[in-house]
Amino acid sequence: MRISVLGAGAWGTALAGAAAARHPVVLWARDPAQAEAMRRTGRNERYLPEVPLPAGIELTSDLPAALAHAVGGLVVIATPMAALRELLGQLPADASACWLCKGFEAGSGLLGHEISRLLRPNAAIGVLSGPSFALEVAQAQPTALVAASDETALANRMVEAFHGPALRVYTSSDPVGVEVGGAVKNVMAIATGIADGLSLGQNARAALVTRGLAEMTRLGVALGAQAQTLMGLSGLGDLVLTATGDLSRNRRVGLLLAAGDGLPAILQRLGHVAEGVYSAPTVVQRARSLGIEMPISEAVCSVLEGRSTPAQALQRLMGREARSEFG
Numbered sequence: 640m641r642i643s644v645l646g647a648g649a650w651g652t653a654l655a656g657a658a659a660a661r662h663p664v665v666l667w668a669r670d671p672a673q674a675e676a677m678r679r680t681g682r683n684e685r686y687l688p689e690v691p692l693p694a695g696i697e698l699t700s701d702l703p704a705a706l707a708h709a710v711g712g713l714v715v716i717a718t719p720m721a722a723l724r725e726l727l728g729q730l731p732a733d734a735s736a737c738w739l740c741k742g743f744e745a746g747s748g749l750l751g752h753e754i755s756r757l758l759r760p761n762a763a764i765g766v767l768s769g770p771s772f773a774l775e776v777a778q779a780q781p782t783a784l785v786a787a788s789d790e791t792a793l794a795n796r797m798v799e800a801f802h803g804p805a806l807r808v809y810t811s812s813d814p815v816g817v818e819v820g821g822a823v824k825n826v827m828a829i830a831t832g833i834a835d836g837l838s839l840g841q842n843a844r845a846a847l848v849t850r851g852l853a854e855m856t857r858l859g860v861a862l863g864a865q866a867q868t869l870m871g872l873s874g875l876g877d878l879v880l881t882a883t884g885d886l887s888r889n890r891r892v893g894l895l896l897a898a899g900d901g902l903p904a905i906l907q908r909l910g911h912v913a914e915g916v917y918s919a920p921t922v923v924q925r926a927r928s929l930g931i932e933m934p935i936s937e938a939v940c941s942v943l944e945g946r947s948t949p950a951q952a953l954q955r956l957m958g959r960e961a962r963s964e965f966g
Contacts, residue, residue, distance in 0.1 A: 641712030643705045649686040649773035651717025657806050659695035666696050667705040674700040690777040713800050719912045727758045737765030741821035742914035743921035750818045763790035766814045768821045769872040770880035779805040785872045787811035816868025819859035824878040825889045825915030827851030830939050831882035832893020833949045848882050854933040861929045889915040897949050
């Protein structure tokens with residue numbers, strides 16, 4: 640299968656490498672200088688310097704050439720959410736495509752499948768997600784993902800593209816649930832990072848992860864997801880990884896907020912996109928519009944927007960009235 644990965648960040652580079660052992664792969668970088676540097680050094684020095692690029696990857700900054708390579712194959716959009724709309728709009732009408740983006744689009748507040756429905760109403764929806772740090776995938780450490788699509792043929796194509804000895808890919812018919820899990824878990828990872836940064840202990844971390852999963856599930860079901868999807872790899876699995884893993888950028892945001900750093904300085908220091916920062920306001924907005932309570936997400940927003948200190952947000956959460964766990 641001919642595969643074009645659009646986006647040469649850490650995740651796009653890692654998945655391109657995972658597929659290159661079995662398929663002809665083109666990796667597209669928006670910046671010609673980055674593509675040239677990767678050719679010259681044999682590494683993605685900016686986003687994934689630890690791992691050399693597999694020899695089978697062809698690098699380009701020519702988008703039409705990258706799309707032409709994937710005719711009859713698979714286009715994989717590996718950019719941040721902010722670029723998904725632009726790239727979906729440039730795909731040929733008959734292109735088989737999926738995306739790796741996790742989050743809500745700033746401004747519109749839409750998830751990837753909602754953007755795709757607007758731009759390509761007759762095209763199949765495909766999402767590849769799950770608990771995965773790019774570095775570990777690039778190092779061929781065991782990883783499990785879920786390929787979700789409303790069309791079985793596209794889900795199977797994603798499996799064919801990426802399933803291998805170190806990467807196990809399950810299928811799902813619920814792209815909505817997979818996307819909600821991938822978006823909301825980043826917000827919960829910021830909350831958990833704040834708790835860890837305040838040294839609140841393991842009990843607090845467990846409570847945040849569990850109640851965060853409850854918030855994620857409530858929103859997902861209201862948006863049309865299947866509850867069981869949020870208990871799987873792209874929900875609970877990704878939440879646990881992102882909320883507790885040392886490689887998590889969103890958790891790192893929370894840790895630095897707890898240390899008293901300002902958000903602009905934090906984002907500059909990271910040098911990578913932390914989608915939870917941009918998704919949190921939309922999570923809260925969409926939950927409110929549906930009449931859904933998401934107190935942890937509300938607390939994260941109040942800290943990100945400077946309306947509360949981490950300690951004040953914690954105090955409000957702990958001061959909520961007692962209630963049934965599943966009520």
